[in-house]
Amino acid sequence: xxxxxxxxxxxxxKKVLGLFALAMINVAAVLSIRNFPSMAIxxxxxxxxxxxxxxxxxxxxxxxxxxxxxxxxxxxxxxxxVKQAFxxxxxxxxxxxxxxxxxxxxxxxxxxxxxxxxxxxxPALATSPYYMFTVMMIAFWGTTAIAYFGEExxxxxxxxxxxxxxxxxxxxxxxxxxxxxxxxxSLVLPHLTLEAMVxxxxxxxxxFFATIILxxxxxxxxxxxxxxxxxxxxxxxxxxALSALIIVVCTVLATLAIAIVIPADQLNxxxxxxxxxxxxxxxxxxxxLVAPMAVLITLGGVVSLAxxxxxxAKGLGxxxxxxxxxxxFDRTNKYGAPVAVLVIQALIGSLIALLYVFLPSVNQAYWxxxxxxxxxxxxxxxxxxxxxxxxxxxxxxxxRPFTIPGGKTGVWIVGxxxxxxxxxxxxxxxxxxxxFASNGLAYVLSVLLGTFLLAVPPLVFLKLKKASWKKPAxxxxxx
Amino acid sequence: MNMTPRMEHGLVLFLVLMFLIPCAMIIFVSTExxxxxxxxxxxKDAALAAGITITSVKDTTWNLTGATGGKTYxxxxxxxxxVTMSTQxxxxxxxxxxxxxxxxxxxxxxxxxxxxLLVVGQHIVYVTPANSPILxxxxxxxxxxxxx
Numbered sequence: 001x002x003x004x005x006x007x008x009x010x011x012x013x014k015k016v017l018g019l020f021a022l023a024m025i026n027v028a029a030v031l032s033i034r035n036f037p038s039m040a041i042x043x044x045x046x047x048x049x050x051x052x053x054x055x056x057x058x059x060x061x062x063x064x065x066x067x068x069x070x071x072x073x074x075x076x077x078x079x080x081x082v083k084q085a086f087x088x089x090x091x092x093x094x095x096x097x098x099x100x101x102x103x104x105x106x107x108x109x110x111x112x113x114x115x116x117x118x119x120x121x122x123p124a125l126a127t128s129p130y131y132m133f134t135v136m137m138i139a140f141w142g143t144t145a146i147a148y149f150g151e152e153x154x155x156x157x158x159x160x161x162x163x164x165x166x167x168x169x170x171x172x173x174x175x176x177x178x179x180x181x182x183x184x185x186s187l188v189l190p191h192l193t194l195e196a197m198v199x200x201x202x203x204x205x206x207x208f209f210a211t212i213i214l215x216x217x218x219x220x221x222x223x224x225x226x227x228x229x230x231x232x233x234x235x236x237x238x239x240x241a242l243s244a245l246i247i248v249v250c251t252v253l254a255t256l257a258i259a260i261v262i263p264a265d266q267l268n269x270x271x272x273x274x275x276x277x278x279x280x281x282x283x284x285x286x287x288x289l290v291a292p293m294a295v296l297i298t299l300g301g302v303v304s305l306a307x308x309x310x311x312x313a314k315g316l317g318x319x320x321x322x323x324x325x326x327x328x329f330d331r332t333n334k335y336g337a338p339v340a341v342l343v344i345q346a347l348i349g350s351l352i353a354l355l356y357v358f359l360p361s362v363n364q365a366y367w368x369x370x371x372x373x374x375x376x377x378x379x380x381x382x383x384x385x386x387x388x389x390x391x392x393x394x395x396x397x398x399x400r401p402f403t404i405p406g407g408k409t410g411v412w413i414v415g416x417x418x419x420x421x422x423x424x425x426x427x428x429x430x431x432x433x434x435x436f437a438s439n440g441l442a443y444v445l446s447v448l449l450g451t452f453l454l455a456v457p458p459l460v461f462l463k464l465k466k467a468s469w470k471k472p473a474x475x476x477x478x479x
Numbered sequence: 480m481n482m483t484p485r486m487e488h489g490l491v492l493f494l495v496l497m498f499l500i501p502c503a504m505i506i507f508v509s510t511e512x513x514x515x516x517x518x519x520x521x522x523k524d525a526a527l528a529a530g531i532t533i534t535s536v537k538d539t540t541w542n543l544t545g546a547t548g549g550k551t552y553x554x555x556x557x558x559x560x561x562v563t564m565s566t567q568x569x570x571x572x573x574x575x576x577x578x579x580x581x582x583x584x585x586x587x588x589x590x591x592x593x594x595x596l597l598v599v600g601q602h603i604v605y606v607t608p609a610n611s612p613i614l615x616x617x618x619x620x621x622x623x624x625x626x627x
Binding site: 030032034035038039041100101103104105108109111112115123124126127128129132203204205206207208210211212213214215216217218265272273275278279325326327328344347348351352355356357359363364365366367368369370371372373374377431433434435446449450453454456457460461464 | 486487488490491493494495497498499500501502503505506509510511512537541542543544545551560562571573574576577579580581582583584585586587588589590591592593595596597598606607608609610611612613614615618621
C-alpha cells in the first residue's frame with residue numbers, strides 16, 4: 001500500500017455522479033453480450049423467459065432499489081438498506097454475501113475477458129494457462145488500480161467503457177438483425193406466435209429458472225455510490241428507470257437478432273459467445289467486424305468487472321468506517337477509495353483465479369462454485385426485498401421521495417414477487433445437475449456448506465467487535 | 480492498540496482462509512478427469528448400454544482451438560424425455576481444458592452456464608437441458624469410461 005493509503009476514517013464524499021453516470025453503473029453491472037447467444041438458443045421463448053425475469057426480479061428490484069435508495073441515501077447500498085430493517089447483523093450479512101459472491105465470480109468473468117481478447121489476437125492463446133492467468137491478473141489489478149483513483153476516475157472509465165463495450169456492440173447486433181430482416185434473408189425461427197413465446201417449464205428446465213432470475217442481478221449497484229451522488233432523491237429513481245430501459249431493450253432485441261440469424265443447433269453454447277458472434281457476422285457478410293467486436297466485448301467484460309469490484313468494496317469500506325470491522329479495513333486514500341478492502345479483495349480474487357486456471361479439468365468444482373454464487377446472491381436479494389416491506393411498517397414516516405405505488409398493497413406485491421422469485425431461485429439453485437445424481441446429497445451439502453462459510457464472517461466480526469474500531473461520526477453523514 | 484494489530488492481521492487471515500478453504504476443498508475433492516484417448520463414441524456406447532434410443536446423429540466440429548470433431552445426438556427414452564448431447568474430441572489436454580474453462584466463463588447473468596458439461600477422456604460432452612432423466616441414466620456409463 002502506498003503512503004497515501006494510510007488514512008483511516010471517513011471516505012471523502014465528492015459529489016460527482018449524476019443521472020447518466022448512475023444509470024451507466026447499473027448498465028455496466030447487468031448488460032452483458034455473453035448472455036445473448038445463451039438466451040437465443042431458446043428462440044421465441046426467450047421472450048417468455050425474459051418476461052419471467054422482469055416480473056420476478058427486474059421490476060421488483062428496480063422499484064425496491066429506487067425506494068430504498070431515495071429513503072436511505074447513505075453510503076453502503078444494500079448494507080444501509082438492510083441495516084435499517086434488520087439491524088447491523090442483517091445489513092453486514094447482506095453486503096458480505098454480495099462481496100463474497102463477487103470473489104467466487106471474479107475468476108469466471110476474468111476468464112471470459114482473457115478468452116475473448118485471445119479471440120481478437122490468436123484464439124489458440126486461450127489454451128495457455130499462462131496467457132490466461134497473465135491477462136486475468138492484468139485485468140483484475142488494472143481494474144483495482146482504476147478503483148484506487150476514486151469515484152471520478154471510475155466514473156469516467158465506466159461511462160466510456162459501458163458505451164463502447166456493452167451498448168454499442170448490442171446496438172450493432174440489433175442493427176444487423178434489422179438488416180437481416182429488411183434484406184429478405186430467411187429466418188431460422190418459425191413465425192412468431194403467442195405459443196412460441198411461452199417457455200417450457202418442467203423438471204428439466206427448472207434449474208434454468210434460477211439463472212433467469214439472476215440475469216438482471218446488479219440493478220442495486222448504483223446504491224453503493226449514494227455518497228457521491230449529487231441529488232440521490234431525484235436521480236436514483238430516474239437512473240433505475242433509464243438503466244432498466246436500456247438493459248431490457250438491448251438484451252431482448254439483440255437476443256432476438258441472434259436467434260433469427262443463427263440456427264439453434266449452431267448456437268453451441270459450449271464454445272462461447274465469440275464463436276456465435278463470428279457465425280453471426282459471417283452470415284451478415286461482415287467478418288472483418290469480428291476482431292474489433294472481440295475487443296469491444298472484452299472492454300464490456302472489464303467494465304462489468306469494475307462495476308461489481310468497486311460497488312460492494314465501497315460498501316465494505318462503509319461497514320469498516322462504522323466500526324464493524326477492524327481499522328485496517330477502513331483505510332482510504334486521498335481519492336476516497338477503500339484501498340485496504342480493494343487490496344484484500346484483489347489478493348483473495350487472485351488466489352481463487354490461480355486455482356481456477358491451473359486446475360482446469362475439475363469441471364464439477366466449477367459447477368459447485370457457480371451454485372454457491374447463486375445462493376449467496378439470492379440471500380442478498382431476499383434480505384433487500386424483505387427490507388423494503390418491513391421498512392414500510394417500521395419506518396412509515398421516513399420521507400421517501402420515491403415510493404412503490406399502491407401503498408402497502410403495492411409494496412407487498414412488488415416485494416412479494418421479488419421474494420418469491422429469489423427464494424425459488426435459492427431452492428432450485430440447490431438442485432444437483434443430472435451428472436451429480438449418484439451423489440446428490442453430497443452436492444447439496446457442499447453447496448450449502450460453502451455458502452454458509454462465505455456468509456458467516458460478518459457474524460464473527462460482529463462478535464469480536466471492539467468499541468475502539470468505531471470512528472468519530474462524520475458531519476453530514478447519517479449512519 | 481497493543482492487541483489490535485495482531486487481531487487485525489488475524490482477522491484478515493481468517494477472511495482469506497474463509498474464501499480459500501471452501502474453494503480449494505471443492506476443487507481438490509472434485510474428480511479430476513485425466514486426458515486420455517477413450518476409443519469409440521462415448522455417448523452412443525453409453526446410450527446403447529443404458530437402453531436409450533438415439534433418434535438422430537449429426538457430425539459437428541466446434542470452432543475451438545484443438546477441436547477435432549464430434550457428433551450431436553438427440554436421445555429419447557421410453558418416457559418420452561429428449562436430450563441433446565454434443566460431443567467434441569480435443570487433440571491435447573490443454574485445448575480440452577481451455578474448452579472447459581471457456582464454458583464455465585459463460586454463465587448467464589450471475590447464474591450458471593446453460594446446459595451441463597461432462598468430460599470423458601479426450602471428449603467434452605455438452606448436454607441440454609442440464610437436468611434430464613436421460614443424462615442421469617447414462618452419466619454412470621460415461622463415468623465408467625473415465626475409469627472412475
